[in-house]
Amino acid sequence: MRARALGAVAALALSAGCRTEQTLVKPDPHLERMLDQPKAMPYGSEPLLPGESAMQRPPDGTMAVDADRRSALVTTGEANGSFADRVPVRVDRPMLETGRARFEVFCAACHGVLGDGDSSVARTMALRKPPNLHVPPASTDAPGEQFHTIRAGYGLMPSYAVQLTIDETWAVVAYLRALRLARHAFVADLPPDLRAELTKEAP
Helix, strand or coil, X not given: CHHHHHHHHHHHHHHHHCCCXXXXXXXXXXXXXXXXXXXXXXXXXXXXXXXXXXXXXXXXXXXXXXXXXXCHHXXXXXXXXXECCCCCCCCCHHHHHXXXXXXXXXXXXXXXXXXXXXXXXXXXXXXCCCCCCCCCCHHHCCHHHHHHHHHHXXXXXXXXXXXXXXXXXXXXXXXXXXXHHHHCCCHHHCCHXXXXXXXXXXX
């Protein structure tokens, strides 16, 4: 009998835990305002704003939350009307490796892996072929101008400002300069560790 009584008590406790009177309640009518909120939509009209346009120009001096706060030379490649004549950020081996990776993904399809304008895409472009980046005029562009070209696009080449961050763009510019130097470098001029590495890879 005692076991049956305990079982009955346990069953009542479990059934009480499954009751929904306290959990399934009608939402507070005041919460409906969260579902239907009066607001101005992008490109919409708003009679109370200047020009009755919902989209207003930000006040002078405002800056986006994710804006790059570095100098204009770093973020645009130019300052005081002149392009940067050198890469204005730290250049090291990891940066060049990043530049190589991004170049091979976004640039090599047209400009070729070596940057010489020889690629399967370039061979089918009849209107205007991608230039060889190792000869003038492309090879004589200042680093800042190359940065600007990548960010803004030029001719048939689109902007890659969405695909590449500012630092990645400078990495591509730095890698391209290293690629040009490598075309005319002698193995004997390389550091001992690199010479040893090339010796292992040589056939």
